[in-house]
Structures are given as C-alpha cells and as structure tokens.
Amino acid sequence: MPPFELNTDISNRRDLQSSDLTPYDALYLGNPYCRDYEANFLERVDELAEAIRQVKGAGRRAYVTTYAAPRNSFLDQIRRVLEVAEREGADAVEAHNLGVLRICRTECPGLPVFVGGFANVYTDVGARVLLDSGARRLTPNYELSLEEIGLLARNTGAEVELLVHGKMPLGISDYCFLLEYEKAWGIPCPSLCQQDLYLRQGDWAMKSVGKGVLSGRDVCMLEHLPALWAAGYRTFRLTALSERPAYRAEVGAVYRAALTGAAAGGGAFPEAWWEVIRRHSRIGLCNGFYFGQSGQAYVPARQEVGA
C-alpha cells in the first residue's frame, strides 16, 4: 500500500468505463449535485453495485458519495444507495449533509462515513461533533486556509482530506437554472450540464454544472505537495466530476508521480508536468483558499504562508 491516498470522483458507468484509473487509490462513485445527472450512480443502484465490484476488483477502494442538499423526498433513494454500498462492501460513504450522516450512523453503523466538503466543517469544535457522531474522515470547508485546517487537524486528530487539484465547489442550488435554456439551445437535460459552460464577467469566471457552481480556475497544489506532505497530510483529492476522462488520467498521473516524489523527500516538478496541467486547465490555476487569500488567487510555492 502506498503511504498516501490519491482519489477522484466519477458520476456514472460511462465515465468509469472510459477512465484510466491507474493513478488512483480510491474512487468516489456518484454525483452529489443532481438526481437527473446522466446515469448517476446514485439513481442506478444496479450499476452502482457493479461499479463497486469493479473498483474493488481492480484493487482500489470504492467510496460512495451522496446528495449534498437532499430534501425529504431524496432520503429513501439515499437509503437504497446505502444498502447497496453496505451489501457490496464499499469502503466508505461520503456524507455532505448532516442528516445523511445521521442516517448512515443509525441505519448502517458498520459503514464508515466520510464528511464531505459541503458539510461546512469550519472549526475544531464543529469537527469534534462530527467525529463524535461517527465520522471517520473530514474534508474541511474549502474556505479554510491551511493554517486553519492544520489547527483543526491538530486539535481533533481527524483524518483530513484535501482537495489538491480540480474545480473547487463554490455552491449548490435546489434547482437547475440551465433548464431555462433547454428550448433555446435545443439541448435537453441531462446533456445540458455537460456542455463545459462558464459564467463570465470581467475578470471572473465560474463553471456551471446546472445545480452547482464550480471555480473557473483549477485548484492546483502541485508545487505545494512537499509542504503538505511535511505537514502530515496523506489523503488527497483530485476533483474531476465535470471533466473528460483524459483529465482524470493525465492530471492524475502527474499528481501520482509528484506525491510519490514528495513521499521520498523529492520536490522536483518537471516542465512536462506543468504542460499537462496547463493543457487541461481552460481558465487558469488557483490555490483555493489555502493561503488565506481569495479563492481564485494563485500563490507560488516560494511565497507560501501558513502551510
């Protein structure tokens, strides 16, 4: 087993079959934004079961995500998903929502629960409540700086997962505004949200996935990986829900190599890696909020603070 985990996320069987998963130790299965997302594993439990078996059969850990903002009417489907996850031996379920965390712990106590980035883990005392509620791993809110995350981790001993590359979630809605464009564009749901659409104004750009808004720029912590490693982080996520399979494979390979290097004490970042990163980043790069600045800022490693 490698001394770290690099994971990513996949929404449906088509993406799973067409993605090279070689760089990854674990996969989150399902799309947490929308029930109507094309062939979402969270709505097709037979395909979810098959995917869990496939991922585990390939020697990787299979996690199942859940809806980030579920209404009452979602909960029975979430229960069906949990039942499949438990039956098929999924390694964990990701809960972005406190109600879902509670259902997991009360109805599937044997299934480890990870708390996802939409659950608003902001402080050590909040993290402590979630750990006491049965959470095994936490993704702190993306707004936290590395300094704040470090404090949270030290004060709780929690296993923390960090988003190290990809589009950072910026919000989730109860409804899809892209549906307003169905007729005008002649593109029906569920193809609408897969159009690689960016909301732009002046110097800002955000990616729209219908019910969700993502950062326009890709979070990139490549050159900061040695610092993250030195700080004790071992679980890293590359978000790729809205990306093509090539992104998942090629950017994942760069991070796999960089993390392997960081684990060995190295810190070289060949230009070829940056070419891959740049090729897949349509709007540019940022560090999210890790350095206490606006989420779309990029801080080079030599200027980093608080890591």
Add this chain to the structure above:
Amino acid sequence: MPMVTLSPPILLAPAGSPEAAAAALAAGADAIYVGLKGWSRGGGRGELTAEELRGVLAEAARHRRTVQVACNTIPKPAERAFLIERVAEVAAWGVAGVIVNDLGLLSAIRRRLPALPVTASIGCGALSWADAAFYEAAGATCVVFPAVLGPEEVAVVRRHTRLQIEVMIHMVEEFILLGRCLMPSYLRLQPRPLPDAPGDGQRLLGSVKRGGAGVCSRVCQQPWRLEKEGEVWGDGIFPSRQFSRVADLPAYLAAGVDVLKLQGRSLPAEAVYALTRRYREGLDAALRGDPVAAAPAPLPAHWTAVGR
C-alpha cells in the same frame, strides 16, 4: 375551514435597528430577532450595538414579547471564548435565545449555557427531517427551514422530530442555497480587524458563511455571460425566488410549525411594519379558521429583502 386547534406559532419578525424593532412590535410580532454588532451574517444590513440591544430588550419586555439574537458567524478558535462570553452576557440581559449557523458554535454554547435556547439558523442548510434529527441530537432547540419547504414537507419533518420547527415563510431564496455559497469569497476575500475582539480576531469580508460586517458582495446579483469555448450562449443573472407564504399559513399551522419567521433585517422600519402587519393579520385569520388572502402579486419591491 375548520378551526385550528394546535398551539399558535410564534410570529418572529426582523429588526435591524431600534426603530425597526419598535415597528415590528407595534405591528404584532410575537418575537423579534436582531444581530449584535460584529457577530452576525450580513451585519452591514442591520446590527445593534450592545446599548441598542438593551433598549430593544426593555421595549420588548414592555410589550411582553421576546428578543432573539443572531450570532450567525463562525468565530475562529481564538475568538470563540470571547464570543461565547458575549452570548452569556446578553443572555443574562434577558435574551430569549440565540441563532447560530455553525455546528461547532452550537455545541460550544450548549455546553457553556445549557438552558439557553439555540436555533440552528437557515444558514445551517437543513432541508429534511434527517437534518432536523441531527440538530436535535446536537442540542439545538429549534431548526429553521427555508420557505421552499411547503407545508407537506414540514409535516413530514414534524413526524420525525420534537425540535421546534421554524419556517422562513417570507424570504428571497437566492440561487445558491444559504450556507452553501463560496462565490463571493472566491472572487474577493478581505480580512478586516474585528473591533474589541481578542488576538487575531477579524471578519472576513466576502465570506458569506463566516459572517461579519458587510460580508456578501452579492456576486449572484451581477450580470454574467454564459460561454462555451469562448462563444456566448446566454446572459443574465442567477435566478432568485421570492417566497411569500401568507396564503399557506393554515396549511403550515396544520403541519405543526412552531415559529413563522420573516426575512429582512435590512428593511427600514416602515417596511418591517407593513410586512409584519400582513403576516399578523394572516396568522390571526388562519387561527380563527378564516380564509387567508394571498399576498398581492407581484409583491411591492420594499417587501422583499433585496428589493428585486
């Protein structure tokens, strides 16, 4: 229509100033909620100084009404003890409860002040009975749901929890769910010292969730272009929905709602009066079993929280 026999819910009105508080009380609010300067989300839209809060508490006491204080910010660890002692201080003045948007702060206040009612605010993002069950187990006394949850969904929640159920029955729902929005801080995040807080106490302007004075830059209300590979496919602003559930009051009562909340700490006193009066009359009619007329459509701009 049959008479409603359930306990009447509390009509909870907003007050961003002493004048607005007086207007809400005069219009028939059972309770009002206010923000304490520096410690509530969107504080620039209306927070009270400690002195103003004491005055409002005295005024409410004269009317035999109650006051809740919004502490819907997320203090950094260094600020937490300071804020909790401020909460203890205002609780001793006769505040009926506090409203929080962070699980950690809820937990810390519950430990320090076990008898103080604590509401999990709309910023906590509760949308289901399971969320209510979580917050009940975490020690909340009340949980707030947005008006997007109709009476049928509230009835489902009621069957699963003994927690007080509060519905913000008059509100603007922005496109991104409250408590789940990082768009302003993605674009601009400006730390600013927090007056009278210890250590590195600071508000993070741009962080909707963490709160402070003037936090939200309202990115969602700025026009954008929707582009695909450089080609413009559309333009506009994010959609928002105005909810005015006055006509649904009988159904919410039947569903077992405990608190009916009105959004609008940024509203001027006269608008608070008109808004509160409208819902007071509606609620009284519903409690008598009389029909409740729907709110005029479209609503006057001054009735909305953001004027659009």
